[in-house]
Amino acid sequence: MIKAQIIKGVGGDFWVRDDTRVLVVKGRKKLKEDKLYIGDYVEVDEEAKVIEKLLPRKNFLVRPPLANVEQALIILAPIPKPDLLLVDKLLVKFFSLKIEPVIVINKIDLCANAVISEVTAQYGSICKIVLISALDYNTTSVTLNPLLANKFSILTGQSAVGKTSILNCLKPDITSVTGELSRIGRGRNTTRHSEIFVLDSGAMIADTPGFNAFELDGFTPEDIVDNYIDFHIFSRECKFNNCNHISESFEDCAVKRAVSSGEITQARYDRYKTLFNSALEKEKKQYG
Numbered sequence: 001m002i003k004a005q006i007i008k009g010v011g012g013d014f015w016v017r018d019d020t021r022v023l024v025v026k027g028r029k030k031l032k033e034d035k036l037y038i039g040d041y042v043e044v045d046e047e048a049k050v051i052e053k054l055l056p057r058k059n060f061l062v063r064p065p066l067a068n069v070e071q072a073l074i075i076l077a078p079i080p081k082p083d084l085l086l087v088d089k090l091l092v093k094f095f096s097l098k099i100e101p102v103i104v105i106n107k108i109d110l111c112a113n114a115v116i117s118e119v120t121a122q123y124g125s126i127c128k129i130v131l132i133s134a135l136d137y138n139t140t141s142v143t144l145n146p147l148l149a150n151k152f153s154i155l156t157g158q159s160a161v162g163k164t165s166i167l168n169c170l171k172p173d174i175t176s177v178t179g180e181l182s183r184i185g186r187g188r189n190t191t192r193h194s195e196i197f198v199l200d201s202g203a204m205i206a207d208t209p210g211f212n213a214f215e216l217d218g219f220t221p222e223d224i225v226d227n228y229i230d231f232h233i234f235s236r237e238c239k240f241n242n243c244n245h246i247s248e249s250f251e252d253c254a255v256k257r258a259v260s261s262g263e264i265t266q267a268r269y270d271r272y273k274t275l276f277n278s279a280l281e282k283e284k285k286q287y288g
């Protein structure tokens with residue numbers, strides 16, 4: 001029995017990878033009913049080529065179904081115009097799942113200065129921000145390889161920012177046993193089924209389809225507060241422990257004071273109010 005990670009599934013076949021190789025195996029009948037996700041760790045009977053057991057997940061996403069994600073690249077670009085409400089939602093989601101976010105500004109070959117300064121002002125205290133152009137293999141690989149090495153990362157963000165282009169740009173770094181896998185997908189630019197690509201650096205990367213319509217389903221107002229992590233150094237000074245930083249007075253709320261002093265941008269705070277209030281609405285609907 002070996003422990004391996006599922007990197008691709010087509011029909012009833014699963015491609016599983018351990019440190020040394022990739023095997024194509026089947027799921028045990030019982031397991032096919034529990035859904036196996038790309039990224040799942042499993043126990044495999046090498047002789048029978050069958051997955052015997054699903055191991056516990058560290059986290060998972062349902063759409064697309066991906067498990068044990070360690071890092072999420074949130075891709076932005078000067079075109080299409082960044083949807084920062086989507087970025088805020090993704091940050092809440094990823095922090096809640098203990099997935100490390102990194103903001104990647106792509107298409108810096110286009111006029112990107114305005115986007116770079118806006119994104120840096122609003123997110124510089126929250127996560128790493130890196131700049132690339134997927135048209136340029138050298139800077140993309142030099143910038144991303146150290147970030148991606150030896151972890152499972154996903155490419156996320158609105159449509160047309162360049163997620164698939166970034167993955168294709170990095171594909172020359174797939175030369176090992178998994179090169180076989182990249183040939184299977186080559187030429188196809190669709191992102192409908194998930195697959196983890198393994199680079200020579202040990203980086204594991206999955207593309208995801210546009211998160212354009214992504215909503216924070218199941219998140220309570222408290223979840224929103226908890227996952228706005230850049231507010232935390234201020235909210236420690238709020239008068240009340242359960243401060244929601246909206247209805248409290250300026251004197252009682254250190255987050256509001258940080259907004260007025262510019263330590264938190266007004267735009268990020270306004271989006272916080274939008275997400276908090278929408279979580280509150282959903283909660284009211286659910287519990288009357």
Ligand SMILES: Nc1nc2c(ncn2[C@@H]2O[C@H](COP(=O)(O)OP(=O)(O)O)[C@@H](O)[C@H]2O)c(=O)[nH]1
Binds near residue numbers: 107110132133134166
């Ligand atoms: N100028 C420029 N265009 C890019 C860059 N990366 C991607 N594109 C283009 O942006 C469009 C959308 O790219 P795609 O990878 O399909 O985006 P996705 O929807 O996020 O997967 C395509 O026409 C790409 O050629 C880049 O770095 N610079």
Ligand SMILES: [Mg+2]
Binds near residue numbers: 164191
């Ligand atoms: Mg794509």
Ligand SMILES: [Zn+2]
Binds near residue numbers: 244245253
């Ligand atoms: Zn407060």
